[in-house]
Amino acid sequence: MKRHLHLLFALLAGLLYSNTLKANHIYGGNMSLQASATPGFYNLSLSLFIDKRNLEPNSIDDVLGVYIFSKSTNQRVDRFDLIKGPSTPLIQSTSACDALLKLDLDILVYSQLVNLPASKYTDPQGYYVIYERCCRNVDIANIQNPGNTGQLFRLDFPAVVQSGIGFQNSSPDFGVPPADYVCINRPFKVSFKATDADGDRLQYELVDPLAGYTTRANVFGTGNSYPTYPAINWVSGFSAAKAVPGNPTLQINPTTGELTVTASQLGLYSFAVLVKEFRGGKQIGQVQREFQFVVVDCKQNxxxxxxxxxxxxxxxxxxxxxxxxxxxxxxxxxxxxxxxxxxxxxxxxxxxxxxxxxxxxxxxxxxxxxxxxxxxxxxxxxxxxCETYLYMPSAFTPNGDGVNDEWKIQNIESLTEAVVTIFDRWGSVVFSSKGYITPWDGTFKSEKVPVGPYTYQIQIPHQKPYRGSVQVLY
CATH class of the missing domain: 2.60.40.10 (Immunoglobulins)
Structure with missing residues (x-):
């Protein structure tokens, strides 16, 4: 039932220094570039969606590196370190299966206030920023060899100076997705609508997830210049337009960003949504979000x-x-x-x-x-x-002189399930304890018991009980 929580969603890890850690706890994410109140400064961020049930030790880094390139030359312009912020739980929708299929998902945002000076960011074709990482969850059903396929997040933005005039722009900003799953053979819809601080027109489409150039042997992006970044290789029968099998397959409304599907096959499926940004009839930027849906059988099996x-x-x-x-x-x-x-x-x-x-x-x-x-x-x-052998003294003297005042049993300290019971000569219980942290001090109801023999029984799970007698002396 909950395996999809362990399989769920693997896109990339923000891991900067270890080449051995896997990224299968990351099931999605996207970048954002928002103008600040200070001219020339922008809040650059990468939002990662984390499956907490699939985390490996030390798999979350405090810092990750992203690279900015010129679109006209594909040459690197800048590198920035994004700093990890606090995580926030993703909200799960309510349905009949939620009590059983609880996705334990967080959103983790890496960000940094960066300076994009007007003297530097003048390329008329604009710029793009990337973060790439290998590899993906091996259980993804629609990507060939996902365990050796990289993943890349990308955001395109315009020059900050155009025709000699300052040009301020904030990228489209995707909302937070719900921590939800898709029930097989049931209509499903969810909003991937983005907002735009500048009021630019937004247009949505399903595209191929990007693989980049990382592999299992070279898991982190190096910031090298490339003319293009390759997409993933789809399993036969799958494509950007058929990322989740169904009738209908996964589709997106180009105006509202609403995703719909009636899935026909169980499994874990990757897909990507591209939102394009238009101003004055001209495209000025775009952001790609990668995500995954798990399709489950929602019957009460x-x-x-x-x-x-x-x-x-x-x-x-x-x-x-x-x-x-x-x-x-x-x-x-x-x-x-x-x-x-x-x-x-x-x-x-x-x-x-x-x-x-x-x-x-x-x-x-x-x-x-x-x-x-x-x-x-x-x-x-x-x-x-492992059968434990106990050693019980045959007598003790609970007279308060500080010597031999308690009936101490050797080797019982770790036996928290052991039950120790002591009886008087008439068979009445004068002491009983599960575990034996506090030894018997020779009292019953805070009064000293009379001198004489007392029988005991010590029951240890899966061992024969110890039985015998102990003499109380003063």
Whole structure:
């Protein structure tokens, strides 16, 4: 069900210094260039849409670099470092499946106030700014070899001086998209409308996502000059006009920017929207946004819980004291994704059909639909334990002299599930504790118990209970 959260949306990562980190937590983004109150200064920004459930450690950088080129010569004019700002959750729409298909998405904006001096930015053909990064989510269904295909964001803007006169312009600014999914065989629509601070006319179209020149071997853009930037290679049957299969396929209203589709095939699909900016009948700029839609089955599907095995046998507990790792396994079905847990906490990155166990604890595995709306199921727990040997004194003297005043049990400190019960000679409970953080001090209801023998029982999960007696002396 929630696999699309883990597969979801991979366009690029704003990673500047590590060539090993992947970009599959980024599912979309676009640039913006807005004029400030100070002439010649502009707020240049790159908005990235982040799937928090797919984040890898250290995959978010504080700074990323973008490059500006002249359109007439394709020569680099400037390089700017954009600074990461605070993240903001994307708003999810409401529907029958939202309780089950919750997308945990943020918008992360990198920005910098940049100076575009009139003495420098005079190219009559204008300029373009880019950020490129490899690679993409390998589960994208409509792009060939996405795991080795780069991604590039681009914004085109006019010269700041035209015919000797200052020309101030702010680029079209896309709104924030909803954190939504597409239900198969149901009409879907969403607005990709942009706003323009100068009141320029805007026109929308679906275009090919840009791949740029990055690869898995060279994951970051270098700022080199190129006459063109290549687009992605579509899987056979897909195109900018058929990015999401359906009847109708994904379409955009050229005037309003509204996207519509009635999807006919499950999967994860990339697409790009280009908004062009016109003033006085002439195009002066454009911005390209790349995004992804995940198409899911929104029926309330059910499935059987997964089972955990070790060496082919289903067990509820496994005694394992050796230093060598232990392997647990569950079913492997491509319609589902699995999440292993230890003591009820997700184990990061452990989503395969097998798990190598290096620590004791209670292990479970969640079974989640891949592209279907349905209820997650979880296996019965398997307790991996190593039998602990306890040592109990046969007597203690709780007389308050500071010596041997508590009945201390050796090796019980880590056994938080152990239940210690102490009885008097008539079988009444005088002490009971789950875990044994505070040892028995020889009292019952804040009063000292009489001298004499007391029986005890110590129950430890998956071990035979300890039974015996302890003598209280004064």
């Amino acid at each position: 059910k499935t059987t819980p997964p089972a955990i095995t070790s060496n082919g046998a289903s067990l509820s507990a496994i005694l394992h004291c050796e230093s060598t790792p232990l392997t647990l396994a569950t079913e492997s079905d491509p319609k589902f994704v699995y999440q292993w847990q230890r003591n009820g906490v997700d184990l990061e990155g452990e989503t395969k059909a097998t798990l190598t166990v290096n620590e004791l604890g209670n292990y479970t595995v969640q079974k989640k639909f891949l592209y279907n709306c349905g209820v997650d199921t979880v296996s019965q727990g398997v307790n991996i334990y």
